[in-house]
Amino acid sequence: MVSNRSNFSQYSALSAEELAAKLDRMYFADAVDIVNHLSFDQALAAFEHLPLDCAIGLFNKTELLRATALLTSLESEKAADILDGMAVVRAKDIFQDMNEKNRRRLFVLLEPATRTDLQKLMNYPRRSAGALMTTEFITVLADWTVEATLNLIRTVETGRETVYTAYIIDPETNVLLSAISLRLLVLSKPKAKVIDAAKHAQPIQCSPTMHQRDLARLFRRYDLLSIAVVDEANHIIGIVTVDNVLDSMTKTMSEETQKFGGMEALEKPYMQITFLNMLEKRGGWLCLLFVGEMLTASVMQHYEHELAHAIVLTLFIPLIMSSGGNSGSQATSLIIRALALNEIRLGDWWRVVLREIPMGLSLGAILGAIGYARVLVWQFTGIYNYGDHWFLIALTVGGTLIAIVMFGSLVGSMLPFVLKAMGFDPASASAPFVATFVDVAGIAIYFSIAAFILAGTLL
Amino acid sequence: MVSNRSNFSQYSALSAEELAAKLDRMYFADAVDIVNHLSFDQALAAFEHLPLDCAIGLFNKTELLRATALLTSLESEKAADILDGMAVVRAKDIFQDMNEKNRRRLFVLLEPATRTDLQKLMNYPRRSAGALMTTEFITVLADWTVEATLNLIRTVETGRETVYTAYIIDPETNVLLSAISLRLLVLSKPKAKVIDAAKHAQPIQCSPTMHQRDLARLFRRYDLLSIAVVDEANHIIGIVTVDNVLDSMTKTMSEETQKFGGMEALEKPYMQITFLNMLEKRGGWLCLLFVGEMLTASVMQHYEHELAHAIVLTLFIPLIMSSGGNSGSQATSLIIRALALNEIRLGDWWRVVLREIPMGLSLGAILGAIGYARVLVWQFTGIYNYGDHWFLIALTVGGTLIAIVMFGSLVGSMLPFVLKAMGFDPASASAPFVATFVDVAGIAIYFSIAAFILAGTLL
Structure with missing residues (x-):
């Protein structure tokens, strides 16, 4: 999986159905590599045949080239479904890349929740917790049992492997009280109250304006997999996961090297920039x-x-x-x-x-x-x-x-x-x-x- | 927890027992801050009263100052227990910091498994997967059920919150076949075979000599929380967790900036170097x-x-x-x-x-x-x-x-x-x-x- 298994031409020869079936069984990252090597029409045809889950997975990868063009060329309903299912952070990037006409066409088809989330995200500064966070996370009320929490996790389809923490909120005020890791949930007695099973009183949290650099410091300090982003009233508004921090750190590393080298930071890879x-x-x-x-x-x-x-x-x-x-x-x-x-x-x-x-x-x-x-x-x-x-x-x-x-x-x-x-x-x-x-x-x-x-x- | 709650002097006034009890209830990172501000004798006394689990947690943090001096001043038996319980990567650092006399005194008291692991780790190049990996991970045989796997996770005391994947090996050859995340385990039918519940045939893996930079690329590419390190016979010999990659990336970032600035990279913070x-x-x-x-x-x-x-x-x-x-x-x-x-x-x-x-x-x-x-x-x-x-x-x-x-x-x-x-x-x-x-x-x-x-x- 790691190395170059890149006999990409074999995939161009397949029918759209066959190709979609093959892509559906791969790691998203590998499938994205193949889609990137297809002609635009072939890639579009593959997306038309891909199951929604897989299409969402591919659009979630920042490595997918021509993402905006592909999405806007899909049927409006399907495009909106994909946008609804995507990580909001990524949907925001694609939205900002669209022309005004497409943006208007697709925005009205989105679910109201996605629309609100998108608008919120667009307002946070670059590289801040607010801009990096996902609004897909699991909250439970403090008086729930461990069992009920596990059942919720089983049913909620987040599609994100990195969601490994349930956030515990006050049943009255909705204030964030604590957090419990999936591991601790599995270790705890099923009938115990989830708030009792949670190890620490106050979870590690941050404000939406915290810079990625400070976020990374918290992640390293507390060995976190995700962090809760809270507003001033201590209500959880999103979480930042470790994979997003890793991504953002890598980009920061490039930007800082380029600035230190005496130039403006590039937004694209060296070979792709005009x-x-x-x-x-x-x-x-x-x-x-x-x-x-x-x-x-x-x-x-x-x-x-x-x-x-x-x-x-x-x-x-x-x-x-x-x-x-x-x-x-x-x-x-x-x-x-x-x-x-x-x-x-x-x-x-x-x-x-x-x-x-x-x-x-x-x-x-x-x-x-x-x-x-x-x-x-x-x-x-x-x-x-x-x-x-x-x-x-x-x-x-x-x-x-x-x-x-x-x-x-x-x-x-x-x-x-x-x-x-x-x-x-x-x-x-x-x-x-x-x-x-x-x-x-x-x-x-x-x-x-x-x-x-x-x-x-x-x- | 995040901000400076650093009224450190209040802790110096406590008795060793009281202090140990307080430290035991904190996040390791916060407790380390406090211990770092104590006098050496106070810190030592606190460690003498800390439960083994908590002492191990503190010694696992690279931020703990005077770690080698503190450990070698503890009673030999206790020191060996801590070394046995620590992440091997970190135990290696402390071991390399000791003088010959202490190293000989403590090495013989270690469990044979720790001794072998330590010797192995010392041979891998800096910033390689082998040097970053932990040898504490969970393997199950391919014919086990999901339920049995979950039970194993419940009983194995790894002490590491970041171990979120069970690795599935062939019952005959011990070859690594697949990996299953804790999340997928929780979602799967308890009676299902673990190998069937695992989503992908081949897990993402790497060789012990892979450089951290390439590791980070794999983590970002596949949104990993950990990666299996395998030898030439495809036997799993360790795992690298995302928190170690994050740590190593931050250090690399500093080293590269300093080298680009035209100097040798520092091993210590600016203010601490002589x-x-x-x-x-x-x-x-x-x-x-x-x-x-x-x-x-x-x-x-x-x-x-x-x-x-x-x-x-x-x-x-x-x-x-x-x-x-x-x-x-x-x-x-x-x-x-x-x-x-x-x-x-x-x-x-x-x-x-x-x-x-x-x-x-x-x-x-x-x-x-x-x-x-x-x-x-x-x-x-x-x-x-x-x-x-x-x-x-x-x-x-x-x-x-x-x-x-x-x-x-x-x-x-x-x-x-x-x-x-x-x-x-x-x-x-x-x-x-x-x-x-x-x-x-x-x-x-x-x-x-x-x-x-x-x-x-x-x-």
Whole structure:
């Protein structure tokens, strides 16, 4: 099942009935692979013959390509049945992908409950518990028995294998009281009250606005399979299951890597995105960084005099700039993750400053020593002649490296804090952004130090 | 439970018995927080009074600080009982943390099964299914009834809430035949054969050497709660549960961000790592990159003549270098993720080349146009005078930007492929490494283009 059993052409040769029968016996994920390789008409014909349950299962997979086009090409009644049966989160995605005409045609055919759920879901922010939650979950009243709860689970057809918890609510107020896992239900005495069988008084719960990152933390902390999403009155409005968290985490991982790499996050796989869309995602940031980096030229124009008198200084510009950028990029990557994992909080910024200053100075001293040695070695071995003032030049390079690495570490570590304090995602801090910032300041630092050390000699 | 209920001092005042009684009624994760805030002696006393089940639960949490010290300070018999009861993965971590004396003292007291499991686990590579798996799972013979299976689940005390699947093996050969979820067991007729009640013929399984990244892909693909780990004879040797995958994914996310940021991955949280350890993790790569970047100085020395005659060229060095680095960093982040998600494979490198060349040229053309315009605007508005040959200089800057952005995109996108082809993790490609590589080539490209365009005028 795992490997590529992908002799897909054999399936194209089958009749729609035969194909549907075959797909119905497979894992949804494998069936989706096959449907993705069919022509559009073949795929549509297969869906026309698939049992409703299986069709719902396939549309529930985000991997199904052409989902919106397939669904809107099906007979309206069947399409509405599928939408009613689907995970609401996924139905929402498909709905948002439709054109206005189809949306209007299908929306009126949906069950009222689906309609309400869809409208609710569309209002929650991206990657929040509300946007990730499913509204299909099992609630029982606190005075039910374990047996009655198990019977309910047997009869309720949720179609979702991951629903492994029953939520216990107050018979009077509907307030969420507790949660009981299927495992505990099976272990408990059938005649016991379900509230007594539930192990912990208060279940782990979250608000619909909680970000996926914090959700993932709760899942890991309490080894959860699902979490209850509650409103302000403590009424359960949905659950987020571990498979949705896993999905969302993987997407976040890609988005954060791309942002850290200095571009807008992509919504589609690398090979599927159009050229123009990709150009936009990369070009926007690249232009912005370019305009920022233009300041380096302005700063250098300002030091025109020094440049003309000490061309030898220009030899070290790339070396110095890159060291500042690299140390900044290291510090940013560290702090982004420490903030994401709640290892440090916004108020800890000064603790980080107290760590990064000695760290930056030490790292700078190491690079400074290497840079200093480099000038000396080249000078004495005769590889290059830095002129009469080689000693002062070595000193300038070494001193600048200490200052710039310290500055880079400090700026790099503070940027995620600044973003967070301003209400942005700290993970949108990017290595190129830090580098650009440090570059501009780096040139200024370099020439200031040079002006000081070389005053009266070269300058 | 979720928020900080952290009035920890109240717990320090309790007697060991009272404290143990309180801890026993909490979520393990919350109890661990409290124990972490106790003094070592108090924590030890609490463990001496905790029921075995609860002590095992706490030691199972990776968040428990001083775990090895606490365990080895307990009475040998009790320590061995805890180790026997713990998830083997976690017991392995603690064992590897002990000194030789304690390891020898405790190892002989363990049950033979635990000893074998421990030795097996220590041999699997990091982040592999074998290293992540637990050896506590439920197997039943294919000819058992659903009822008998449920009864087994009721009696087996696994202590792990996440064990939600029973694995069905052949009564003769012990080969893994199928898997059945607890939910399906509850839904099935008690007298039915368990193998008939299981929905799919072959369960989703993996080898003990499968990497966590591929595991996560399977979990997402099939919405799994656990996966069977099988040996070559198709005998089940363990299971990996979704909570371990979630944990491992979070750690991988941090490691990859740190590597991409140009440093060695940390094993501990930012605030807990020692200064020297941190210096090592960051200094190593920083020095390596620094030495690589030194080549820029050598390249520039080579173009000494051009530099002396056209100092104006130096003004654009930072701008040109950073554009190459930024476009490379973008391309690397894209390809790292696309490879991690199996969107592209090693053999697709030429497809990526075919995409990145026109992409790099287009992005380069945009930046080139801005750079060109910048020289013109500064020249005409009189902000800066680039001399008689300002037009040729603008042409040099624009042309170099096209070449360098294309080069950066190409190098950045190919680096993860090269690493993968060499057997390394493509995610160890770092933004600073790409930037350093592109910088050195960038200087050479710049001066070559300048030498060509400005020959006979400035040069």
